[in-house]
Amino acid sequence: MPLRITNEIARQEEAIAQIEARLAELSVSVPKVDYGITEPDIWLPSDESLRHVRAIEQLTAGKQAEQLPSKLKKLWLPSVWWVPIIVALIGLIGVIITSKGIIPPIRDTSFGYQVRVQAKDTGEYIPNAKVTIEVSGQAPLDGITDSNGLARIFISSSRAGKPGRLIVEAAGYKRYMQNIDLTMGTLPDVVQLERMSAAILTPIAIPTETLTATSPVTCTPTPIGILATPSLRSTPTPTLTETPIATPTATCTPTRIEAPTATPTATDTPALTPTSTPSYTIEFRASKTVVNPGEWVILRWHVENVQAVYLDWKGGVGAPGEGWDSRQIWETTDHTLRVVLRNGETVTRTIIVTVGE
Numbered sequence: 001m002p003l004r005i006t007n008e009i010a011r012q013e014e015a016i017a018q019i020e021a022r023l024a025e026l027s028v029s030v031p032k033v034d035y036g037i038t039e040p041d042i043w044l045p046s047d048e049s050l051r052h053v054r055a056i057e058q059l060t061a062g063k064q065a066e067q068l069p070s071k072l073k074k075l076w077l078p079s080v081w082w083v084p085i086i087v088a089l090i091g092l093i094g095v096i097i098t099s100k101g102i103i104p105p106i107r108d109t110s111f112g113y114q115v116r117v118q119a120k121d122t123g124e125y126i127p128n129a130k131v132t133i134e135v136s137g138q139a140p141l142d143g144i145t146d147s148n149g150l151a152r153i154f155i156s157s158s159r160a161g162k163p164g165r166l167i168v169e170a171a172g173y174k175r176y177m178q179n180i181d182l183t184m185g186t187l188p189d190v191v192q193l194e195r196m197s198a199a200i201l202t203p204i205a206i207p208t209e210t211l212t213a214t215s216p217v218t219c220t221p222t223p224i225g226i227l228a229t230p231s232l233r234s235t236p237t238p239t240l241t242e243t244p245i246a247t248p249t250a251t252c253t254p255t256r257i258e259a260p261t262a263t264p265t266a267t268d269t270p271a272l273t274p275t276s277t278p279s280y281t282i283e284f285r286a287s288k289t290v291v292n293p294g295e296w297v298i299l300r301w302h303v304e305n306v307q308a309v310y311l312d313w314k315g316g317v318g319a320p321g322e323g324w325d326s327r328q329i330w331e332t333t334d335h336t337l338r339v340v341l342r343n344g345e346t347v348t349r350t351i352i353v354t355v356g357e
Contacts (some may be wrong), residue, residue: 109160111184120192125149131171221291280305284337284349310338
């Protein structure tokens with residue numbers, strides 16, 4: 001506060017003291033109220049006394065007006081200082097509570113899942129098998145087995161603990177499905193696949209009757225000789241004469257009679273019946289034909305009685321039977337299955353997968 005104002009206040013207080021002393025001398029009861037005086041109970045003071053009183057009230061009002069901002073400043077500045085102090089205290093309390101475990105931290109329930117795919121009959125590892133985990137309302141998770149039959153899939157927190165379905169597929173094996181709960185430590189470590197039966201993998205040959213030509217019967221004639229036995233027609237009676245007569249002898253010459261020759265008859269040679277081409281089966285389908293950009297589609301085929309199977313005219317020959325292939329679709333695409341029949345003829349099947357807006 002300036003020294004001038006302090007001195008002025010001191011002079012006014014001294015004047016007030018003098019007025020009070022004067023009033024006491026005059027035996028006037030004037031109660032003091034906040035640096036001013038009220039009207040007298042009995043006697044009113046003189047004009048000079050009133051002027052002094054008004055001057056004192058004006059000075060007092062000025063003093064209070066000057067002191068008021070200082071008080072507000074004294075009250076305001078600590079309030080500003082308390083803001084960072086309170087914030088620091090709140091942060092300190094939060095650190096203490098967290099360190100003591102009163103508020104448990106948020107747990108990350110995500111985990112990595114590893115499964116091995118084997119053949120059920122031999123136990124051998126199955127490479128390139130597709131492992132899929134489906135959760136309702138979310139995109140499926142896919143993994144492909146390596147040369148050791150292992151597939152690794154990351155389970156995020158949004159899927160952990162929820163029910164789902166495990167699907168394993170491999171060419172030449174039956175499809176495997178199992179309902180699961182996506183909880184770490186409860187999922188199967190090994191999945192064994194059954195091979196498809198030979199009736200599906202190997203075309204069934206249709207037996208055809210083969211006629212064998214029979215050689216004609218040949219009759220060989222056999223000569224039969226008939227010999228006549230000589231017999232005496234008469235017995236000569238000897239005559240007693242001096243000259244004996246020789247006894248005649250009957251002579252028979254045998255005649256050879258040829259037996260009739262049988263003429264062989266030619267037997268008709270049976271004609272061979274041509275064998276018809278075995279029937280074949282071709283089925284080609286897609287899991288979806290209308291998808292969103294980037295969505296996966298699984299193409300499946302089932303064929304019988306064929307030589308080879310090609311998908312989209314690209315490398316690799318699919319084994320006759322059942323097979324599949326997964327594709328990520330970004331634009332409308334034609335997918336063609338080319339099948340070579342046993343007689344060398346080529347048959348195609350085409351599926352169009354359309355990408356929606």
